[in-house]
Amino acid sequence: MTVTLREITAENRQAVLGLRVAPGQERFVSSVPDSLAEAAQYPQARPWYRAVYAGEEPVGFVMLSWNVEPQPPEILGPWFLWKLLIDERHQGRGYGQQAVRQVVDLVRAEGATELLTSYVPEEGGPADFYRRLGFTPSGGYDDHGELVVRLVLG
Structure with missing residues (x-):
């Protein structure tokens, strides 16, 4: 099934806010409400x-x-790439990969030469997911101790 990225509107807001990762994954990505609160807290990050x-x-x-x-x-x-969350009922279907590919196409069209992201380098985390997409370690960590990885956009 084709994945699309859509604005959050009054019509879909409640459904989007209700998306949840699988139990045990909460330590790897914050909830949608917490992510939106972070966006509001850091406007200088141009969320x-x-x-x-x-x-x-x-x-x-x-x-x-x-x-x-x-x-x-x-x-x-x-x-x-600050947040990526796929609801627990929809994981394992390639939606995350498709979403990242769409993000890559969007930022490349804007002139980006690389896309960075970070993750908690622990068992059960998204390290393999990002590795499969071609992200490689940047050599650094963010202020939360997450490993920063980069995808060079050719």
Whole structure:
């Protein structure tokens, strides 16, 4: 099924806010409400966020720092995949990979040469997911101890 990235509107807000990761994954990604609160707390990070849809159903959430002036360790960029959440009922279907590919296409069209993200380097975390997509360690960590990885956009 084709994945699309859509704005969060009054019509879909409650469904998007209700998306949840599987039990035990909460330590790797914050909830949608917490992510939106973070976006409001850090306007200087130029948060850009969308609901991830499979067909007509919201299945996830993605948030980036959009072409921002990096202010490490708090704000990474210029292009930083800040949040990626796929609802527990929809994991394992390739929606996360499709969402990241769409993000890559969007930021590449804006002139980005790399996309950064970070993750908690623990068992059960998303390390393999990002490795399969071509992300490689940058050699650094963010201010929360997450490993920063980069995807070079050719």
